[in-house]
Amino acid sequence: MVKKIVFLGPAGAGKTTIRRFFFEGIPADMLLKRQEPPSIGLKHDTFDYLFLYPVENNGKSPEKVPFKLALLDTSGQELEKWITTQRKEVFSGADIIFFIFDSSDWNDPVKKQFVCDHVWFVFNTRNQIAPEALLYILAHKFDKVASKKNDMETMRRKITEDLKDYMFKKKDVVIDFNVTITSMDKKYRRHTFSSMLNLTTDSLYEIMK
Ligand SMILES: Nc1nc2c(ncn2[C@@H]2O[C@H](COP(=O)(O)OP(=O)(O)OP(=O)(O)O)[C@@H](O)[C@H]2O)c(=O)[nH]1
Numbered sequence: 355m356v357k358k359i360v361f362l363g364p365a366g367a368g369k370t371t372i373r374r375f376f377f378e379g380i381p382a383d384m385l386l387k388r389q390e391p392p393s394i395g396l397k398h399d400t401f402d403y404l405f406l407y408p409v410e411n412n413g414k415s416p417e418k419v420p421f422k423l424a425l426l427d428t429s430g431q432e433l434e435k436w437i438t439t440q441r442k443e444v445f446s447g448a449d450i451i452f453f454i455f456d457s458s459d460w461n462d463p464v465k466k467q468f469v470c471d472h473v474w475f476v477f478n479t480r481n482q483i484a485p486e487a488l489l490y491i492l493a494h495k496f497d498k499v500a501s502k503k504n505d506m507e508t509m510r511r512k513i514t515e516d517l518k519d520y521m522f523k524k525k526d527v528v529i530d531f532n533v534t535i536t537s538m539d540k541k542y543r544r545h546t547f548s549s550m551l552n553l554t555t556d557s558l559y560e561i562m563k
């Protein structure tokens with residue numbers, strides 16, 4: 355059994371950082387310190403897991419259920435390509451799609467528009483190629499916009515509402531996107547880790563039912 359997880363989003367949003375933090379266990383400080391070059395093309399990684407199915411084993415050793423996680427990290431510079439000419443390669447067989455953007459894009463009308471447009475494109479492409487895939491929106495680098503007035507929950511609600519508004523006004527549809535706020539900053543990384551853990555384990559549970 356293979357489960358495919360795709361990372362999409364604008365250049366420099368933090369896709370590779372989140373992938374390495376959560377799936378490779380690289381410390382956040384190291385990821386923030388080291389300037390990784392921008393990703394190019396598509397990067398495939400596979401991780402092997404073994405589930406032990408512990409029930410109905412009648413005293414025998416538990417059934418072993420092997421499963422693989424196939425991660426697909428995409429370059430933001432080529433985002434257009436992943437939703438047009440190469441959409442099949444990216445979306446085919448996807449189980450979970452993370453759309454990741456920089457939270458501070460929300461303070462810039464042009465960047466915000468770009469994010470909204472691309473959430474819509476990704477949503478549509480998902481519907482056409484992998485309608486069963488779960489789509490999660492990650493507003494990353496929250497540390498850049500955090501303030502007393504703007505805590506994580508306020509930001510999450512604002513982005514959810516704004517996306518809903520955009521979809522309704524521009525596309526005439528009502529969609530409630532699943533938005534999660536993330537950041538590698540010391541203050542927020544534990545929250546980010548547990549949010550990612552909840553999203554992926556809940557999703558895998560749903561997918562495997
Ligand atoms: N302030 C801040 N910077 C971050 C955070 N996460 C990552 N960064 C920085 O953002 C930059 C871009 O991160 P990447 O993970 O390479 O971004 P990407 O989305 O993979 O970019 P492309 O591969 O070009 O599409 C790096 O310099 C990171 O150190 C964060 O939570 N807060």
Ligand SMILES: [Mg+2]
Pocket residue numbers: 369370371392393427428429430
């Ligand atoms: Mg990258």
